[in-house]
Amino acid sequence: MTVIITDTGFGPDTWTLGYEGDTALDLPSDTDPVQLSERLAAQVQMIRIAFPSFADGRGFTIARHLRLSGYKGHLRATGHLIADQYAMARRSGFDDVEISDELAARQPENQWLARANWQQNDYQARMRGGSPAAA
Amino acid sequence: MYKYNDFDTAFLAERNAQFRAQVERRIDGSLTEDEFKPLRLMNGLYLQLHAYMLRVAIPYGSLNSAQMNTLALLAEKWDKGYGHFTTRQNIQYNWPKLSDVPDMLDALAEVGMHAIQTSGNTIRNVTADHFAGAAADEIEDPRPIAELIRQWSTDHPEFQFMGRKFKIAVGGAAKDRAVLKAHDLAVRVVQNDAGETGYQILIGGGLGRTPMIGKVINDFVPRADLLPYIEAVVSVWNQIGRRDNKYKARIKITVHEHGIDHIRARVDARFALIRPTFLGADQELFSEIKVHFSPPKFRTGSTTPYDTAYKTDPVFRAWADTNLADHRVSDHAIVTISIKKHGATPGDASAEQMRVMATLAADYGYDELRISHEQNVILPHVHKSDLPAIHAKLKQHGLGTANIGLISDIIACPGMDYCALATARSIPVAEQIATRFDDLKLEHDIGHLQIKISGCINACGHHHVGHIGILGLDRAGVENYQITLGGDATWSAAVGERAGPGFAYDEIVPAVERIVDAYLSVRDTAEETFLETYRRVGMSPFKAALYPEAIKKVA
């Protein structure tokens, strides 16, 4: 099982439609977002991007690119992310993060909540003017 | 000099609190070593052969006396009384304990300094021309733009877990003193035909296993487009750069494999998406930053004390001839303080020496200091009349060596004496070469000659771009040194050519001596530098000097 993490902490998965149909996309980290635009049909409501390792930061760029290209649906980071990356995920345009129960046991809720303040101390927001980079 | 505002201060306090918690979480098991390692690296903390090593950023090489004094404090309180200035305008402490590092970072924060992004697969500390703001040949001070890039790259959410490191350098003068062409991305302040100031962008330079010279990706990026343009480059590379092999992960390989035109097209497309997210706040910030770097009110006065000392004191004259550079104000000079005393570790300064330099900056230098990529310290603005007093003080503290640009002004990486990745030592080789040529009393006659030494293929000592490059290798469990000739770290950048088989540890100094002897005998005039001679005559006279047996065999 997995845990979904948002700014309010750990919670259950509320996405019930799975990733098989045409309302959701499940993307590996080597996806080229440039070639994704045609798959971004209007009915896509959920895109989940894999982090096979916390060291593979390509997902942040993919998320950002999707947002910049106008994707307004849900964006989820899934896999091996560490609590320290929560702010990066949110600032790059993800709505939430999905991790395994096992990782959630090792890095409990309070370690993730410590980064719920991701909108503060953000050089990027300050550089651009207005709201955070991905908004 | 840039002064932190409330935002910077709050950011740094939060960041340091995060790191303190990360250390605790590593100790309590919440973070594995694999997870902790990139986090400590992005805060400048390595684990080396004998101990941890903390690398503190000196952004674009600029600091004031209070900051230098804090560097001295760190050396004394948490280290062994010295620090090592590096080719990337950082300072390294070789002996901190993990549990002390959060306190060291807090002490740095008090003077607006940090160790953020001095390591790890992120955008690294931005470097710049060490004569910035002082050089006579400058178009524009590159530091405001470097500071803007520092802020933009700090904690950039997209770029903290990239395939590899990403190094940016900025230059704003006719001469390149920042090794621009050996960087992942270089920004060069230029003017277009309409007289507007903008930036030429080069990408894909880098040393290491596959040395490459940077290529121009854009000849003129207007001011307001700079950050989105750099962001587009890094974003494209983060996405398509290779992750299967860390030796092929740098952007130089991406550029090589895809071609600069393909990369340019992708960058342009990404730029079109990113540009609208910059609503102009960066340009307002830039205007504020620029004010911090306004030149000091240069004092005027007679230069007689300087002229007299120059005429009457040969030691002062020798120092003035090598260690001073032209300042844009004619009665001022740029002083390079040599951290290359013959026989000492290149780039190492004791806490006491740091304090002496800080005091000199406060008393005579408008409170400004710089660190050069050549591992020396600079007083960028000094009225000439103060030079004799400064020189006298420097001499008392082992800082008066007159050797800037000469054969003993060697760049050397830490090598096997400290570095976990090393294949051979570099420091003792540098020490012995400097001592040898000092004994021969030849170095002023030899003139401008740069030796650069790395202790492994990673090339932290820039050996590829040394006039004489030395690379230390491990050949079947024994140190062995390979020589390259003809490298060039300036705008006419070139990667040196391998001279032939390597030399054992006790053969390398005599080998360098043979190269120098060959140069002295084939140069046209005393004015023809080593590099000019090499370019004229090529490798063969040097090869003959290095490998006399080979010649005999053929004969």
Next chain:
Amino acid sequence: MARAFTPKVITANHLIEGDVIYLTAADTWSRDLAEAELITDEAHAQLRLLDAQSQPATVVGAYLADATSGANGPEPTHFREEFRRTGPSNYAHGKQEVLANV
């Protein structure tokens, strides 16, 4: 042909201090190479390495380093390990400093 197994010691850096340590036969960590367990059997070496790696709260980066038997215990065979057990050659810091103060 598989290469013959050469004797090894297990070494690492201490998590907090960062300095070089060696695994002893008594399952403790020593700062002195001479006190390390010299392992001559390959299977035993792998087991001992797993032991060492299962102590992340004490050590970082445990690995097997070649060593040979000397008059006072294990000695390094490669210059890298010689530096690790001594300290840098430009200053008398590291282990050589500690030894000088004994």
